[in-house]
Amino acid sequence: MSYGDKVVLDGIDLDVPEGTVFSLLGPNGAGKTTVVRILSTLARADGGEARVSGHDVVTEADAVRAVIGVTGQFAAVDGLLTGEENLILMADLHRLGRAEGRRRVAGLLDRFDLAEAGPKPASTYSGGMRRRLDIAMTLVGEPRVIFLDEPTTGLDPRSRHTMWQIIREQVSRGVTVFLTTQYLDEADQLADHVAVLDHGTLVAQGSPEELKRLIPGGHIRLRFSDPGRFDAAAGILGQAQRDDEALALQVPSDGSSRSLRALLDRLDRNSIEADELSVHTPDLDDVFFALTDKDKVR
Structure with missing residues (x-):
């Protein structure tokens, strides 16, 4: 994957088991967000093949979008709408019936501890509340694969731990989570498998414990x-x-x-x-x- 003369990704190969947390680590500019954009059909690679839940991200893009949810680095929340209205909007976009849509919205507000704040404008929410609402919006369509691109950036420690609980809960339900993060302790806490990306190239893959054994100093x-x-x-x-x-x-x-x-x-x-x-x-x-x-x- 290149932008002009700059190679952003160079021949990476990933295999993410279903129902696990896969964490992609790397410095700023390593290509993490580009990987997420390709796998979520928001960008097209120059070559190679990528499949999500068995669907080709290029030739079966609609099928891929039907099974994924994406939470970017910045909360995609409309501050002019209430939390509940943001979720209802997502339910309508997923073409859920009125009754089913309201049922999912109510369930998500309760699960993410936003029931009391639901009728209030999202502009009044704290950073942690907006992040929780953002992920709740991602889950309205009940995706089987969730892409979380640095979901806890800027959150306080309590909000980060709440987000970790949410991620673990999703995995316990059989959801696959593809996580990019700047916080290495986050990957250590959550990830079943970790890949390290540098200059657009994978330099290591394995479980957190396997990667730690690569480094001397114990x-x-x-x-x-x-x-x-x-x-x-x-x-x-x-x-x-x-x-x-x-x-x-x-x-x-x-x-x-x-x-x-x-x-x-x-x-x-x-x-x-x-x-x-x-x-x-x-x-x-x-x-x-x-x-x-x-x-x-x-």
């Missing part, structure tokens, strides 16, 4: 209050990195329970006890910075 930190025990531990743990000022040792580890038990067994055999122990494993932040162009991160 370790166990031992801290001592007694200099003698500190020196003794350092003597038997030759690979440990010393912090003489803090009386702490950093021992390389893959974070597994097996490596932790092996370390504790070595200390026990030598009658050495640490005052504090903590296990540190790479997180998705480490994965992101290791695999993407750091000069593009904002």
